[in-house]
Amino acid sequence: MGCEIVIATPGRLIDVLENCSLVLSRCTYVILDEADRMIDMGFEPDVQKILEHMPVSNQKPDTDEADNPEKMLANFESGKRKYHQTVVFTATMPPAVERLDRSYLRRLAVVYIGSSGKPHECVEQKVFLMSESEKKKLLAILEQGFDPPIIIFVSQKDCDALAKSLEKMGYNACTLHSGKGQEQLEFALSNLKAGSKDILVATDVAGHGIDIQDVFIIVNYDMAKNTEDYIHLIGCTGRAGKSGVAITFLTKEDSAVFYELKQAILESPVSSCLPKLASHPDAQHKPGTILTKKHQEETIFA
Structure with missing residues (x-):
């Protein structure tokens, strides 16, 4: 036809x-x-x-x-x-x-909305440096009374387990990850948009091509592998001229992204860098760069 x-x-x-x-x-x-x-x-x-x-x-x-x-x-x-x-x-x-x-592309024209490759200026970025066992601070953050919907990004292995823990704590949570079928994914999204679920626990699959309106806060329970993915994920909040908050939990296993994450936070007009991250040795130079030390003046005694 x-x-x-x-x-x-x-x-x-x-x-x-x-x-x-x-x-x-x-x-x-x-x-x-x-x-x-x-x-x-x-x-x-x-x-x-x-x-x-x-x-x-x-x-x-x-x-x-x-x-x-x-x-x-x-x-x-x-x-x-x-x-x-x-x-x-x-x-x-x-x-x-x-x-x-x-x-x-012929006669290429480039249109920038916001800053290309950078987090949105309306998103306040907050980071917490902790051990893996201290991530239970998530509950204390949710108790501050943020309005739903809330998105929590985790690794694949933690997705269903964290959602079940939140359910036991009295929160209405649903999950979104690649291990689910299309009908299950659509059902989870529709529940979140309709308000029957307050929290979406998802892998980074939800950071691309999925639009959920009025998300004020997202939590990176597990930090993304690189800053490009991080920018995608925190872009789920602060849309359509609205403000948003992106909270990220960091552990020593995430040290490879400390430097670029620090730069992204410092460039944000509404964010302040955590002192522990700003002074961390791995946040002082880009991974893979060779540091050269200045030769101090030496006195040779013969």
């Missing part, structure tokens, strides 16, 4: 293209959502393969004509050989995304 819009994951889209169930000869608009996440998960070859199926007959000219608004508007309204556009949405801009942009 045909369709006007196709929403797909890269692998399944390649399947229908190779089976000729779908052709892109009349496609005029391509959106790559969460491009950095797709490439981080190893989908760059798949994305390139999909873009190669786009027709070359309606590519925008790489000349000054592309900068003429009258000609571009006339082409848009004509409906015949309409130039196709490719739009990339990404929270961070790693080299792989830049390489993809240069390869497939």
